[in-house]
Amino acid sequence: MNDVDRSIAPAEVGQLARTVLDAVGTVVVGKRDALELVLAGILAGGHVLLEDLPGLGKTLTARSFAQALGLDFRRLQFTPDLLPADVTGSFLYDQRNGDFTFRAGPVFTNLLLADEINRTPPKTQSALLEAMQEKQVSVEGVTYKLDEPFHVLATANPIEYEGTYPLPEAQLDRFLLRVSFGYPQHEEEWEVLRRRMSRRREEADIKAVVDAATLRAMQAALEDVVVEDSIGRYIVSLTAATREHPSVLVGASPRGSLALLLLARVRAVFGGRDYVVPEDVKSVAAPALAHRITLRPEMWLRRVDPAFVVGEVLEATPAPASGALPSYAAGGPRH
Template identity: 45%
Template sequence: MIDCYENIKDKPNWTSSFVQHDFPQLLEQLQQIVVGKPEVFRLACITMLCGGHLLLEGAPGVGKTLFARTLAQVTAADYRRLQMTPDMLPADVTGSMVFDPNGGELRYSGSPLEAHIVLADELNRASTRTQAALLEAMEEGTISIDGVTRKLPEPFMLIATQNPLSFEGTYRLLEAELDRFLMRLTMEYPDPEMESNMLIQQLAYEGCTRRVRAVLTPDEWLLIRKRIRNQHVDATVCRYIVELVQATRSHAEVGLGVSPRGSAALLRASQTEAFLHGRDYVIPADVQAVAVPVLAHRLQLRGGEDAVERQASVIQELLLSTPVPTFGHKLPRTHASAGGSGSEGGRKARRAAKLLRRPAHAGSSMHEPLPALLRKQRRANDSWLGGLFR
């Protein structure tokens, strides 16, 4: 484990180099092997970097398992896979004490969770009792057997896949389990062009083993996670996160809203989003960029309806109706604006502070269709914030 910045990298600009060079290479390595939308890969990497767990949904054959294995390869991480089945027992997940005939005593059998990245494949095929065996590992990073607690390796990330609930032999995931996943992402069928390229690549590499290059090590992964958690978050941004979460608890269509654990998850993901844009601080646009994948799966809609599209739509509606905070003080400078107060970065920061005082939804009409409103808000964020800082 890394205790300080200098233990692994002495160059003060290493994190900036990671954002500008290594992270794009990491995404490129993933896309060389797995067919899918780049934004899904980016959000999955955000989950990894900030120390969260990931739930991947999708039909069989879209690359969920391949993605998890490839992510472990590009991070040089220890990787293990758990194939979840209805007859699996909790001891199959956590390990157990078994009798050693040679020594005449009980010994620990080991757990498949003892790796940096663990894939729980088809998680919703396991019984709820077996699913519950994962809760301690996801929350505490430990497993307990016969009263003895054992610490899992750091970093530790659980990637779970699940098939649609309409598939035969699937169980609904536990609410406490869903809440422990930082993000839920959906891997959809590729478009015709992507699928054609996949077939061409398969023909080109027939008989060959495709290898990916490790871009990150587990020690560097820990270092980045520590750096992300030092990102500055203004109190107004914290209040904005809380207001979004509070709004889910009072929404007419929501039976059970987002928990305080969800607030903390949104904060971590927002810090990572800011970090990947080269900033030392979080702005509301960072919160908005990750709010749907972080919050939507935590909602329990009234009437037992948990449709992915409707859950996402509720969060999008709340993003439009929740006032975006304004800042009456100067924002911190970006990594790139390390020059004096007269530097270009400093001028942009001062200009941003003025622009952020403007109402976020000025001129918007709630009578417009939801997609049009979302596009308008994104364009406003891009022009006010993206052009200034990113």
């Protein structure tokens, strides 16, 4: 089914999202802010890059969201010898009918965990690029559409670079946002151990809160979240300011502005509103823009974090305070 089965209001999206987060929180201890960002990326229809050290719950998070959202889930371990056909699929000769048949690869799923995506060569990385951007794959000149919803959660280790192929800027730009979990607090880590002993097995299962059709309806409902003109111009000003910052070699592209818009809509719904306020934009600015910024070499040597640059841009860009209706709404702007 490609059509959204039912329409739901933004308020219901917020309620369902909180239920999904509560369900995932029964398995992934703490990290509520990071989990909200991951879910925001999915609800906004995008892909999420989980960049963090090994063992901090990236794979568990992806599997838990797939279970809570009722999505088909596949995990693909990226290695230096992985071929593009291992991602997209390939044609195999069928001796019974004397013809070639297409065997679909792991990319044909709802939620794909691309584990350690920076461990595979650029040619294989690019095989995922078309799927992420166009929601389709091309094999031997034949194009196959991917079923919706389709989301990629990719993991990368930010420390160990030996034997890796860093993602080029063009591919980083395809990720709606980048999320890091960080080490847990002592009490959170003890809670991980306590829950493991309590369930007496390694795997933890979550019952589905919604299904794929409901997720599509939730995503469609975000189109009803209002973004008035001053907020839209504020988003553009923030993205443009990253291009003019003295520490930046290449700033965020217009795709960064679009990411801010989409994620701010989700944040508004999380806050129980059907309209965006400046705080919604500010809360997603670093995850949405930092990975789209290329610093000058001297800043890289000083270990300046692009997120720090985004923070300076937020401080320097005045936020709007307006009650006008958006110009794209019926009747035009109200002053």
